[in-house]
Amino acid sequence: MEFTLPDIGEGLAEAEIVRWLVEEGAEVEEDQPIVEVETDKAVVEIPAPRHGVLERHGAPAGTILPIGALLAVFADGDSSHSGGPSDDEPSADDQEAGPVAQAPPPGRILATPSTRGLARELGVDISTVSGSGPGGRIVDEDIRRAHDPAAQLTSSGADTQEAHDGAGDQDADEVGQDAGQPRGVAGDRREPMRGLRRTTAARMVTSWREVPHVNSVHEVDLQPLLTLRDELREAGTPVPLTAFLVKATAQALVEWPSLNASVDGDDIVFHDAVNLAVAVESGEGLLVPVLAAVNTMPVARIGNLLSETVTKAQSRKLAPGDLRGATFTVNNYGPLGGWFGTSLVSPGQVGILSLGPARDRVVPVDGQIVIRPVAVLTLAADHRAADGRELIGFCVSVRERLEAPLRLLVEG
């Protein structure tokens, strides 16, 4: 199977192979990083598209490859292609123009439409599944097995009844292996964590284990900001709320550099660039695409970039490059609801700022009782890198900017 260099960043047409992380002939797991490539934005790791033996490097380190060029060859009997946009007869026009229509491959996917639908549902690449049905036909069982090899006998459902009926001995083995795990109860559904879910879980455990968390909670009067946002929307130049939050955070980080840093062993690394990761619900889990150098970016530009990035995230079109290089994270979870919440610091960073929903509150202003939309700003930070003075100072900095948003419009 040929794995071509995928599109790894906006507008980037080529990348240089920095070094191979895996030898030729080595067996790799799906998602295991196999090679480092450098674009003019960053060095990114390309993960293996599937489990298998990486037979051959497509090119040696130091080679500059265009997107879509052969990156690696995986050993398997299949002659299908994978990786960047390609089809069986690539033409210059088609590759530049983006994804190309796929006709049923000449190699015949021997599976009924409903089985093909199951493969799509479970995220299984059906072209890599071997069929156990008559004449090599792929049946539902083959798809489920490819999806999770251990789930053959523990998943409930009519179509695995045949496996149960004849598999007395295997049942016993399964129980032995799973001693310590709760026994499946009829009606349970087991789904292995894959892809985004699995990656997120691992990072959360690391964060929990290694970062001593401390929180700071502040209330923000969002009236000026909401008014400004509405005015901009009326004027036909809408800027999302999150863009203001991003800008305010970026400016505050410039003032409080100990929050734009990383803890590395016994060192604290202060980052020059302010690259903010913005939390986005993708429908399949939380993604955090990165907006680079936002401290020098006008709010309107941040707004446009945000919209583009969010939609890319939601349609899972983000490239590995879009998800790296963050120095701090911002999470506007207001649209989801709640009062205030705190998050886990992303490994490699020292802080994450969350903004909750704006809710009308009775507040005193100049001795008068008024109703204002108040939202709660929460900072979760790595106590190794910053003390109370810095945490609170930073939050106050963000709050002040959010409460006087016109300043954000003119700051560069």
Place this chain on the structure above:
Amino acid sequence: MVVGEIARPVEVLVIGGGPGGYTAAARAAELGKEVVLVEADRLGGVCLNIGCIPSKALITVANEWNRLQTSASRGIMIGDDAGLDFRATQAWKNEVVDELVAGVAGLLANVEVVTGNARLLDGRRVSVETGDQVAHFQFEHCILATGSRPARLPDLPCDGVQILDSTSALALTHIPEDLVVVGGGYIGLELGTAYAKMGSTVTIVETLDRIGAGFDPDLMAPVEARLDELGVQVFTNALVQGRDPDGAAIVEGPGGAKLVQASHILVSVGRVPNTDELQLERAGITLRTDGRIPVDSQMRTSSRRFFAIGDVVEGPALAHKASEQGRVAAEVIAGLPSGFDQHVPAVAFTDPEVAQVGLTEAQARDAGYDVAVGRSRFRANGRARTINQTDGLVKLVADKQSQMILGVGISGPDASDLISEGVLAVEMAARVDDLVRTIHPHPTLSESLVEAAYALLRRMN
């Protein structure tokens, strides 16, 4: 555009109300999306109004009229005053079209239909012009389903009176005296055959070395024979250079130039996608050299909010392909794991009808399969004899190794309906055995499929 123009937000915007567009819109609405469909002309698109439906209506009448000519042998006597009132035929055809268009409107009960011309403003917004009014929409997702139009020949500009395209050919009020059909694809063949049966003198001119080049030659042989019987003259490896001062068509072939009398010339040389006036570049969508929009198997274009389906994307320009792609696009937008990966059958309502799905014999060999072929002629089919339509055959193509049915071709009575069993077989990865063991009722035309399967088995053992 007026500065400060407010764009109306909409969840799903479908541009085009043909089979692709209306199916996508109805499905999206069914899945709970807020949908606006923009159509420049009439709902139902080309298919309902100036394509599939009206042509099949005329073809039906042509066939009925033609059958009556030989009905005496079956004991049906028609008087000397029996005739074809083509105006009445057209009126009936128009009724059929109107009914179906109304049906589509009913299907779109939960969709807001806007009449107008759509143009992209950027990757998020579309402007729709209705008369002198302009409305702007800002969508979450947009499905491009603008279909296609007949290709033009610069030497034979269509005037709708003497030089026709498929649209004007379907709207004629009189049977043409002498009809020259430029292009031997399924549209030219269908209309040419129909008018020949209704009284025209028809000539078909094709640039390739055979007519119906998209179909297996074995399937086209009975069609060629029937055209000959109907008195239709066919020129292959030929083209129409233009008209002479008397209006005759100048047919240039391997033997030299020839004048063919023509009261009407039908130009049916293919179709072009309607992508040139949408201003797609404003969304960063680059067209292929053939004017089609590149998409992936989820019908997504390179611009993340846009989907494209039907005649504007790769593949045969067929209504059923558009409908299925429309369904897929709507489902993908709704977050379902849908994809377009099915086999698309092709049908020509010629005489006999021709239908095909999967690989032809030649394609299967080229793809490297160990090919076995099984044929069964309708001459041997009891039902075919009782309806007095025994021309044609069923041709099955299979892989000897796996016994999988790779392709099904049918040339004969009701091929257009019979093929669907073949489509199911190919889609289900059926083996020859599966077909042979499926009991087909007797006496029916469908039994020929089983007979062809038996022929295959004999070849494979």
